[in-house]
Amino acid sequence: MTPVSARPTLATVAARAGVSPSTASLAFSGSPRVAPPTRERVLTAAAELGYAGPDPIAASLRRGRSGVIGAFVGERLLYAFRDPVAIQLLDGITEVLGAHDVGLLLLAGDTGRPSVAQIARIPLDAAIFATCGLEDDPALDLLLARGVPVVAVEGPVVDGVVLVDVDDRAGTADLARHLHGLGHRRVEIVAMPLRLDGRRGPVDAARRARAHYRDVRHRLEGVEEVFGPVPAFETASNAVDEGVHAGRVLLDVPPARRPTAVLAQSDVLAAGVLQAAAQLGLDVPGDVSVAGFDGADLHWLGATRLTTVVQPTDEKGRRAAQAAMDLVDGTRPADTVLPVALRIGTTTGPPAR
Amino acid sequence: MTPVSARPTLATVAARAGVSPSTASLAFSGSPRVAPPTRERVLTAAAELGYAGPDPIAASLRRGRSGVIGAFVGERLLYAFRDPVAIQLLDGITEVLGAHDVGLLLLAGDTGRPSVAQIARIPLDAAIFATCGLEDDPALDLLLARGVPVVAVEGPVVDGVVLVDVDDRAGTADLARHLHGLGHRRVEIVAMPLRLDGRRGPVDAARRARAHYRDVRHRLEGVEEVFGPVPAFETASNAVDEGVHAGRVLLDVPPARRPTAVLAQSDVLAAGVLQAAAQLGLDVPGDVSVAGFDGADLHWLGATRLTTVVQPTDEKGRRAAQAAMDLVDGTRPADTVLPVALRIGTTTGPPAR
DNA sequence: AGCTCCCATCGAATCGATTCGATACGCGGG
DNA sequence: CCCGCGTATCGAATCGATTCGATGGGAGCT
Structure with missing residues (x-):
C-alpha cells in the first residue's frame, strides 16, 4: 500500500514517534522546549524511516527565506574568474555566508541568456552585485521590484541599494x-x-x-x-x-x-x-x-x-556579505567606503634623463 | 488599513483582475489555456500592484524543485579557483544550467565549517561534486539520504551517483x-x-x-x-x-x-x-x-x-550539468568516460647524452 | 490538601503558488 | 429547437514545514 518510493514527511515521522508534527518540528530545530527523551524518540523514528530532516523548500516557504544569496559577476565565469580580485572578493563573501549557513549562488552575465529568467525562478534572499555595476541592468530592476535586498560592490548606485565601496x-x-x-x-x-x-x-x-x-x-x-x-x-x-x-x-x-x-x-x-x-x-x-x-x-x-x-578585497567581500545578511534580517546597514593604501614596489622609480 | 509594505500575492492580483487565482497563475506561466485578453488583464493588474511575478519559494514547494543545483569544490574558493581547470569546469556547468534557467550554488569545503549545515538548509535539486571526490564525505551521505541526485566528476564512485569521468x-x-x-x-x-x-x-x-x-x-x-x-x-x-x-x-x-x-x-x-x-x-x-x-x-x-x-574540461562540465538536469527530470543517465589527447609541445625532447 | 505556576506538548492557521478535474457558456450541427 | 462538444475559467486540494497561543498535567509551596 505505502509506496516505498514516497519520501517520508515530518508528519510521518511524528506519527511513528507518537507526537504531533509541531513537536517533531521543535525536535528537529533543536528547540529547548522539547524534552530530551521526546527528541530522542523523534530522531529514532526519523532514522528508522530514513527521514533526513525537514524539507528545505517547505521550510523556506514558511520561514520566508531560502538561505540562498545570489552574487552577480559580469561576463561568463570563465572570464570573470581570470580576475584574482573577483575570486578573492567571492572568497570573502563565502566566508561570512558560510558562517551563517547561507549558500552563494553564482549568477554570471552569460551574454547569451540574460540571468533575468533565472532570477524569476530561483529563490533568493538577497543579491550582491559583485563585479558589475550597471545602473540600468534589467536584473537589478527585477530584484528591486521583487523586494529582494541588493548590495552593490562599487556600484551600481541606486536608491535602496546598499553600497560597499573602496576609495x-x-x-x-x-x-x-x-x-x-x-x-x-x-x-x-x-x-x-x-x-x-x-x-x-x-x-x-x-x-x-x-x-x-x-x-x-x-x-x-x-x-x-x-x-x-x-x-x-x-x-x-x-x-x-x-x-x-x-x-x-x-x-x-x-x-x-x-x-x-x-x-x-x-x-x-x-x-x-x-x-x-x-x-x-x-x-x-x-x-x-x-x-x-x-x-x-x-x-x-x-x-x-x-x-x-x-x-582590502577580502574585507570588501565580507562587508558586502554582512550587509546582505543584515538586510535579510531586516536592518539596513549604512553604505561603506573602505580605505586603500599605496604600496611602493620595485616597478616605479625616477624617469630617465 | 492595508499595509503598504505588504507585498501583493497572486491572489491579490487575481482579485483585482477579476479572475480566480488559478487563472492568474496560468496567465503568468504563459499557458495557452488562458485567453489573451484575460492574460492582459492579469498582467495589467499585476503591474498596477507592483507584483513582479510568482514567489519562487512558493512555486518551488508546489513544483517540488527549486531551480538550484549545488556544486562542491574542495577547499575554499580562494584556493579552488586558483586552478584554471576548476574554473573551466564550472564554466561548462553554468553554460548548461543557464540554458535551463537553473542556478549554480557554490559549496566550498570551507575547512572551518562543514557545508553539511548548509545542505540541510538550502533547497537543492541536485548536486555536482566538481573537484572533490571523497567517498566518505558526510555531505555526500546527507545528500543521498535526502534523495538529492548526485553527479560526481572524477569521483567519488558510489552507488546511485552518476559518474562523469575522464580517461x-x-x-x-x-x-x-x-x-x-x-x-x-x-x-x-x-x-x-x-x-x-x-x-x-x-x-x-x-x-x-x-x-x-x-x-x-x-x-x-x-x-x-x-x-x-x-x-x-x-x-x-x-x-x-x-x-x-x-x-x-x-x-x-x-x-x-x-x-x-x-x-x-x-x-x-x-x-x-x-x-x-x-x-x-x-x-x-x-x-x-x-x-x-x-x-x-x-x-x-x-x-x-x-x-x-x-x-575536454568544458565538455566535462557540460556533461555533468546535463546529467544533473536529467536526474532532476527523473531519468538516470549512464556514466561517462571522456577521451583525452596527447599534445606534444616544446617542453619535451630526447634526454641529454 | 489545595492552589499556583511552569513546562512539555498539541492544534490549527499559514506561507503562496500550482494543477487537475469540474463547470459554465457559446456555437454548430442534426 | 435541442443536443453535444470544445474552450475558457474556476474550486479546491496539495506541496511540507513552522509557530503561536492554548491546554493539560505534574510539581512545589503553604
Whole structure:
C-alpha cells in the first residue's frame, strides 16, 4: 500500500514517534522546549524511516527565506574568474555566508541568456552585485521590484541599494602623487573596460561619458587630480593578455613619445604591461615605471614587487556579505567606503634623463 | 488599513483582475489555456500592484524543485579557483544550467565549517561534486539520504551517483609512452595532493593506499603502466608555487641523480616545475623534459608550449550539468568516460647524452 | 490538601503558488 | 429547437514545514 518510493514527511515521522508534527518540528530545530527523551524518540523514528530532516523548500516557504544569496559577476565565469580580485572578493563573501549557513549562488552575465529568467525562478534572499555595476541592468530592476535586498560592490548606485565601496579615487591620487614626486610628467593609463562591449583603444570624452563602471571612472579621476588630463587606453577585458596588448601599443613608439610611467588600473593589466615592456627590451623602472591597482596576489610575477594601491578585497567581500545578511534580517546597514593604501614596489622609480 | 509594505500575492492580483487565482497563475506561466485578453488583464493588474511575478519559494514547494543545483569544490574558493581547470569546469556547468534557467550554488569545503549545515538548509535539486571526490564525505551521505541526485566528476564512485569521468590513466600512459619513446628512463612525477591535509613530500605505499582522489591515482598508474614504479613527489595543493617547490626538490640535485623528465599531474604544477628549472639554470627540454596534464590555458607561460594531455574540461562540465538536469527530470543517465589527447609541445625532447 | 505556576506538548492557521478535474457558456450541427 | 462538444475559467486540494497561543498535567509551596 505505502509506496516505498514516497519520501517520508515530518508528519510521518511524528506519527511513528507518537507526537504531533509541531513537536517533531521543535525536535528537529533543536528547540529547548522539547524534552530530551521526546527528541530522542523523534530522531529514532526519523532514522528508522530514513527521514533526513525537514524539507528545505517547505521550510523556506514558511520561514520566508531560502538561505540562498545570489552574487552577480559580469561576463561568463570563465572570464570573470581570470580576475584574482573577483575570486578573492567571492572568497570573502563565502566566508561570512558560510558562517551563517547561507549558500552563494553564482549568477554570471552569460551574454547569451540574460540571468533575468533565472532570477524569476530561483529563490533568493538577497543579491550582491559583485563585479558589475550597471545602473540600468534589467536584473537589478527585477530584484528591486521583487523586494529582494541588493548590495552593490562599487556600484551600481541606486536608491535602496546598499553600497560597499573602496576609495578608488583617493588611492589612485596617492599613486599619481608618488609618480609625480618622482618626476614623471608624461604618464599614460591602461584602463579596465568602461563597458563590456569588447572595445579597446584610446578613451575619448564620448566614450567616457558612456562609462558603466564607477571604479574605472574613479581611477581615471584620481590620476587627473594630480596630472590633469591624461591619455588612457581602454582594454577589452581585465586580463593579462589585454595588458600586454595595451602595453605594446603605449610603449612600442619612439622614445620621445613614450610615457615615462604607465598606470594600469589593475594589477592584472599591470602584469601584462610588464610583460610587454620585457618583450620590447625596456627596463622597468629604468625606461618606464609601471604601477597597478588592487594589491592582488599575482604568483606569476615572480620576484617583481609591483607598485600598486592595495585594496582590502577580502574585507570588501565580507562587508558586502554582512550587509546582505543584515538586510535579510531586516536592518539596513549604512553604505561603506573602505580605505586603500599605496604600496611602493620595485616597478616605479625616477624617469630617465 | 492595508499595509503598504505588504507585498501583493497572486491572489491579490487575481482579485483585482477579476479572475480566480488559478487563472492568474496560468496567465503568468504563459499557458495557452488562458485567453489573451484575460492574460492582459492579469498582467495589467499585476503591474498596477507592483507584483513582479510568482514567489519562487512558493512555486518551488508546489513544483517540488527549486531551480538550484549545488556544486562542491574542495577547499575554499580562494584556493579552488586558483586552478584554471576548476574554473573551466564550472564554466561548462553554468553554460548548461543557464540554458535551463537553473542556478549554480557554490559549496566550498570551507575547512572551518562543514557545508553539511548548509545542505540541510538550502533547497537543492541536485548536486555536482566538481573537484572533490571523497567517498566518505558526510555531505555526500546527507545528500543521498535526502534523495538529492548526485553527479560526481572524477569521483567519488558510489552507488546511485552518476559518474562523469575522464580517461586519466590512458592519457597519462600515452604521455609516458611518448617520453619512453624519446629515450627517457629516469622520470619522476610531481603529484597533485592525494588528500587535503597539507602534506607534501615523497609518496610511499602507505600514503598511496590512503589516497582520496581517483584522478591522482589514475595518473600515477598510467605512468607506471609504461615505466613501472616511478618516484612521485606529492604537493600540498595544485598551485604554481607548489610546482616550483617540488621542481626544486627534484631538480636541484647532482646531474647523475636528476630525472631526465618530470611528469607533473597538472599544467599548473608543470608551470611551476618550468619556473624551478629556469631558476636552476636548466634548459628545457635540453637538460630536462617537462610535461603536464589538462591542456589548460596558462596565459602566463608565454610562448612556451607545454607538452600535456588535453582533457575536454568544458565538455566535462557540460556533461555533468546535463546529467544533473536529467536526474532532476527523473531519468538516470549512464556514466561517462571522456577521451583525452596527447599534445606534444616544446617542453619535451630526447634526454641529454 | 489545595492552589499556583511552569513546562512539555498539541492544534490549527499559514506561507503562496500550482494543477487537475469540474463547470459554465457559446456555437454548430442534426 | 435541442443536443453535444470544445474552450475558457474556476474550486479546491496539495506541496511540507513552522509557530503561536492554548491546554493539560505534574510539581512545589503553604
